[in-house]
Amino acid sequence: MKMLDQPLVVSGELSWLGGDRLERRVEHPNREVSTIADGEVSQEREGREPRRFSLKRAPQLQILLDSFVAMLGGDATRLEQAFTIQYSGDDARRWTLALTPRDPKLVRTVSRIEIDGAGNEPHCMRMQEADGDLAVDLLGPLAAKMPATPTRDALAALCRGG
Template sequence: MLKYLLAALLLATHAAGAVTLAQLQERFASQPVIRADFTQTRQIAGMAQPLTSRGELLIAQQQGLWWHQRAPFSMTLLLDDKRMVQILNGQPPQVVTAEANPQMFQFNHLLRALFEADARVLQENFTLDFQAKGDARWTLALTPKAPPLNKIFTRIDLAGDTFLQQIDLKDTQGDRTHIELSNTRTQPPQLSAEERARFAP
């Protein structure tokens, strides 16, 4: 579950050209809404064939994260400051609140720092390797150095140009997740009525 959330939230490291982490943070602050499609491929240790899923995501600074997997089965995750909601194949929602699971939401606060590209928090929790590749392309390698991330991931690699395009997650169990993001858009800068309804209680 945390892998899905982290992968989606890392979309916020949106960048163009040879920029610094501080500039990434500034650029993200000017984008209140981010929408994208994703294709996720997971290579699980001991399994010959990778698992592939596809869907779409929505990140709204004031509301939170909406992550919808369309295939191979329907799954929706909603994460905000107070709750996490999972809906699987049309079944009744499963809700986890901050009061019921404070450790989960302590982790959520760190995810929000990633979501905001908070340079101070990133530097506290990761060893960073940011490189400009020319032609507006860039990479950012994150090596966790503190719990809980270093208990889950060994390394996180991001790559993109105007927007983040690829996320590679390597976890401590030997599994790997590769996410391709496409059709990223920031307009309109406000949520539609249908999008607001996704975050309704």
């Protein structure tokens, strides 16, 4: 992240609650539960007032939601509607999906998402924001391999190699 000297690392659970609903539960370093449901994002932190805002105000989340729900639900049409998709893979076991948002407004905040996986399992999701910031989600068993002070290159290698 440009504003920061070092990358931010959090760990927790991301779960799909069905429909357009996602829950993101952070365990470390601080407990926090965020849910996206019915076009609204709510964020609850220990000892703080919950914060709510409309999904419309956070285009990154809309993209996250679209890609996740479509992928986890196996909804190829929805994925097609929201993104232009590039598929590349060495073989059936290892693949990378590159998603570019179709909505020109969204592209201005998130330029592309890359999802790496093997077989039926996505391992890694990298969201490239238009301002140069990069968010990397290590999923499933890969999450345990998150280094304490990750670098972009190390993470990229981890994603492809996992």
